[in-house]
Amino acid sequence: MPMKNIVLIGFMGTGKTSTGRALAQKLGAAFLDLDQEIEREAGMAIPDMFAQKGEAYFRAREHEMVERVAGRRNAVISTGGGTVKDPRNVAALRENGVIVCLQADVETILERTASKGERPVLDKEDQGNRRMAIEMLIEERRELYRQADFSVDTSKLSPLQVVEEILHYL
Ligand code: S3P
Secondary structure, eight states: OOOOEEEEEEOTTSOHHHHHHHHHHHHTOEEEEHHHHHHHHHTSOHHHHHHHHOHHHHHHHHHHHHHHHTTOSSEEEEOOTTGGGSHHHHHHHHHSEEEEEEEOOHHHHHHHTOSTTSOHHHHTSOGGGHHHHHHHHHHHHHHHHTTSSEEEEOTTOOHHHHHHHHHHHO
């Protein structure tokens, strides 16, 4: 019986990509990072896509990519922080997958997302408002992230420790 996919959802800076890579390695499974796949296919970095084509264009590309990867088996799939905004994405990913939400406290998210130019959704806000922007977005998306089968707080954990937590729950 093939293994279900393991799908990592959660806010920016909660460790979806680093945990996903480590988890896939541990399980000997394929690793797919939605953002990286979108960038590869478009030949364009996501911040440039936001700037040149707008968020709606990115969300459409994101949805297409979800449709494509959701049919896989034995894969660890890391999503982007906003993938859950489209209910069709969650439904498609759930069909073959266990959904795990990674969480972190605001302080940790601030540290992990500090470099400029990588997170267009946060870069819209000036530095002084970044904390508030993060808090508001987390609040706005709280119910969406709750759709996960279980959650892990990654604030004080290394990616390998998060992997152990996930394997413990599975
Ligand atoms: C987004 C999160 C990003 C990326 C895009 C939009 C969001 O992914 O998909 O910039 O809306 O939260 P990460 O969570 O991997 O940073």
